[in-house]
Amino acid sequence: xxxxxxxxxxxxxxxxxxxxxxxTVEGTSNPNLYWYRQAAGRGLQLxxxxxxxxQISSEVPQNLSASRPQDRQFILSSKKLLxxxxxFYLCAWSVSGSSSYNSPLHFxxxxxxxxx
Amino acid sequence: GENVxxxxxxxxxxxxxxxxxxxxxxxxxxxxxxxxxQELGKRPQLIxxxxxxxxxxKDQRIAVTLNKTAxxxxxxxxxxxxxxxxxxxxxxxPRASKIIFGSGxxxxxxx
Numbered sequence: 242x243x244x245x246x247x248x249x250x251x252x253x254x255x256x257x258x259x260x261x262x263x264x265t266v267e268g269t270s271n272p273n274l275y276w277y278r279q280a281a282g283r284g285l286q287l288x289x290x291x292x293x294x295x296q297i298s299s300e301v302p303q304n305l306s307a308s309r310p311q312d313r314q315f316i317l318s319s320k321k322l323l324x325x326x327x328x329f330y331l332c333a334w335s336v337s338g339s340s341s342y343n344s345p346l347h348f349x350x351x352x353x354x355x356x357x
Numbered sequence: 358g359e360n361v362x363x364x365x366x367x368x369x370x371x372x373x374x375x376x377x378x379x380x381x382x383x384x385x386x387x388x389x390x391x392x393x394x395q396e397l398g399k400r401p402q403l404i405x406x407x408x409x410x411x412x413x414x415k416d417q418r419i420a421v422t423l424n425k426t427a428x429x430x431x432x433x434x435x436x437x438x439x440x441x442x443x444x445x446x447x448x449x450x451p452r453a454s455k456i457i458f459g460s461g462x463x464x465x466x467x468x
Contacts, residue, residue: 273454284363284460285401285446292454300358331400335454343389343450348400 243268247332247349254356260305260319262352264332267313272334274315275346276307279329291315292337327356359384359451363459371467376437378462380447381429389450390423390430395461396443404445405432434464442466 247264254260266272276288287300289307297307304323308316315332330352336344360383370376382390391406407414407421407430414421418437423430434441447459 275456277458285448285458287455287457290454298455335456337454343453343456345391345403345406346393346401346456348402350400 243334243347245332245334245347245349247352249352250350251353252355254322254354256324256356257321260317260322260326260354262317262330262332262354264315264317264349265313266334269313269334269336271312271337273337274309274313275333275335276315276317277331277333277348279331279351281328285331289317322356324356327354329353359387359449359455359457361447361449361457361459363447363462365462366460367463367465369465369467370437372437372439374437376434376441376464378432378445378447378464379429380431380449380459381427382449382451382457383428384449384451385425385428387428387449387451389456390421391448391450391456392419392421392432393446393448393458394443395446401446437466439466439468 244267275290277285291297291309305319332349333346335346363380388409392404393401394404395401405421407423418435420433444461444463446461448456450456
């Protein structure tokens with residue numbers, strides 16, 4: 242069966258410091274991969290999604306970036322964190338392949354980031 | 358781009374009553390509409406989804422309806438129970454692989 246691993250679970254970082262959050266998926270090949278952010282009491286904002294290695298779509302202009310160095314690995318990064326980057330970051334995957342219909346998202350456990 | 362509006366933001370119902378959450382979307386190309394439930398401090402989990410070639414789908418106490426002409430879809434929970442208390446998110450997919458979420462509804466079930 243497929244599993245998704247996301248780490249760390251919690252992170253406290255000072256303003257201006259770098260960020261690296263990692264997500265890996267097991268048990269499937271060539272998944273679609275996603276990064277969402279959830280601010281406190283708010284909805285799920287799509288940050289990045291990827292349909293293959295090296296293919297990253299950015300949804301929101303910001304100081305974050307994403308990379309997919311391997312088929313089942315998705316990394317969220319920042320060179321300098323802002324206070325507004327605080328939130329709950331969720332990685333997710335879905336089955337790829339269909340151009341007509343989408344498969345559901347499967348979320349990781351999330352990383353709670355606090356920028357101080 | 359796609360915009361998904363969700364109402365209400367909070368909903369309180371008596372245990373045993375029904376709850377309805379409504380969403381509208383802007384992109385007529387959207388063809389997949391999942392609903393997720395997020396319990397406090399946990400990851401969102403899929404509870405039901407519907408594709409654009411279907412008008413209604415049921416799974417035990419939950420059902421989803423879709424009106425493509427009006428571009429709105431709704432979640433119906435009947436015979437609500439305490440474990441239904443959570444935040445519910447609707448979502449729409451305007452193109453393959455891209456899924457946009459609504460702002461969420463916090464559902465509380467009163468005993």
